[in-house]
Amino acid sequence: MVNVAKRSEREALLLQTLLTAKTLDTAQAMSLLNVSESTARRLFAELEQQNLVIRKYGGIQLAQNGPYDYSFEQSEQAMREEKQRIAQRALELIECGDILFLDSGTTLQQLCAALACRLRDAELGNVTVVTNSLANLQLLSPYCTVILLGGEYRARRMDFAGFASNKFIQNFHFSKCFLGADGVTLEDGFMGTDADTSSLVELAVARSGDAVVLADSSKLGKRSFVCYAQPEDIGALVTDSGADAAFLDGLSGKLSRLIVA
Incomplete structure (x- = not known):
């Protein structure tokens, strides 16, 4: 069973890193979170479903009008x-x-x-x-x-x-x-x-x-x-x-x- 709190921490870390890095590829996410490639891709998909990121070839970037673009x-x-x-x-x-x-x-x-x-x-x-x-x-x-x-x-x-x-x-x-x-x-x-x-x-x-x-x-x-x-x-x-x-x-x-x- 997936630890929901731990998953949320991983998602938050990805979003915080995107504030400065602008984009993250799968390998960078794996290294940052110390997770497998399948876990990194699953996290990408979950963030995209929440309209927080946009998936691009091999990685992700912050979605426009996401929470960090709030005005x-x-x-x-x-x-x-x-x-x-x-x-x-x-x-x-x-x-x-x-x-x-x-x-x-x-x-x-x-x-x-x-x-x-x-x-x-x-x-x-x-x-x-x-x-x-x-x-x-x-x-x-x-x-x-x-x-x-x-x-x-x-x-x-x-x-x-x-x-x-x-x-x-x-x-x-x-x-x-x-x-x-x-x-x-x-x-x-x-x-x-x-x-x-x-x-x-x-x-x-x-x-x-x-x-x-x-x-x-x-x-x-x-x-x-x-x-x-x-x-x-x-x-x-x-x-x-x-x-x-x-x-x-x-x-x-x-x-x-x-x-x-």
Whole structure:
């Protein structure tokens, strides 16, 4: 049986090496990972299936618009109306007195914008937010207490992640956490495109009374890099009406709540 954790470490090392090497051939991957040719080729195929790399003759290169090409500004424009509808429905789950963890990402940014309006208009109060996102901090800090997690700053994501962030978040307990997802499948659950983000949100789920995932329909049925939660770990999924009905039927039996905006 393949050790899943070890396989993920190998995939992460390949991706990190591609950041500087740009391309890797089979022999280089075998040497880097100390694996057989068949294992290296299998890893190439798995990364290609996740749309993280492009296979070329004898090797691989990073895919365009992969996780290392992520741009907050570009992602902000994708499915904007759907994200706004999702945010409005998710906002209904927030109550006075909540202590929240809010993930980074553009769908969560829409939730923070909607939450800021309710706090500004005194329709909601006594909310405390812990977040790793500068965008969330900027939106919410005028209207409620915001605690920003430290860690390694990632400019293209406008957030913090890594070892220090993981240590910091373990000091808190949350009434609810609101998370993004880059992929959701019936088999693998909820996934992210990078290990640091996935590790952080996995800790947030474990330290929350209720976990809510905000994912537009383009993420459903799509496999990503790292799994951070199974459906039974998540209290609710909020998505948009463009989601495939058959996929939602399969997922609804595993979730406590399924909310379609």
